[in-house]
Amino acid sequence: MSKTVRYKFDPTNPPPLTEAQKAEIAALKERPEEDVDTSDIPELTEEFWRKAVRNRYFKPIKQQLTLRLDSDVVAWFKEHTPDGRGYQSAINKALREYVTKYDRKVS
Numbered sequence: 001m002s003k004t005v006r007y008k009f010d011p012t013n014p015p016p017l018t019e020a021q022k023a024e025i026a027a028l029k030e031r032p033e034e035d036v037d038t039s040d041i042p043e044l045t046e047e048f049w050r051k052a053v054r055n056r057y058f059k060p061i062k063q064q065l066t067l068r069l070d071s072d073v074v075a076w077f078k079e080h081t082p083d084g085r086g087y088q089s090a091i092n093k094a095l096r097e098y099v100t101k102y103d104r105k106v107s
Helices: 019-030 046-051 071-079 087-102
Strands: none
């Protein structure tokens, strides 16, 4: 019978570096920039950034707030979502689409 061991990585509290890792980092810091071969790394052009899309797993941090909306707008979103659930997410999606359309920096 085997037992599964799970570890959870916390990026805010990473494990300490080993002495070998510290030595490798110190050696890399001493190395001059011109010795680093970047020939296999393509330049990121404007064309690349124009075609770039957000990672589909990206979830922005939500901020809770009080927002007054016209009652007919809220009613419409509630009517157009299953069982009236998810209407706030639908409103958020509509707002994000608007912002993305009119401000390319946010998407």
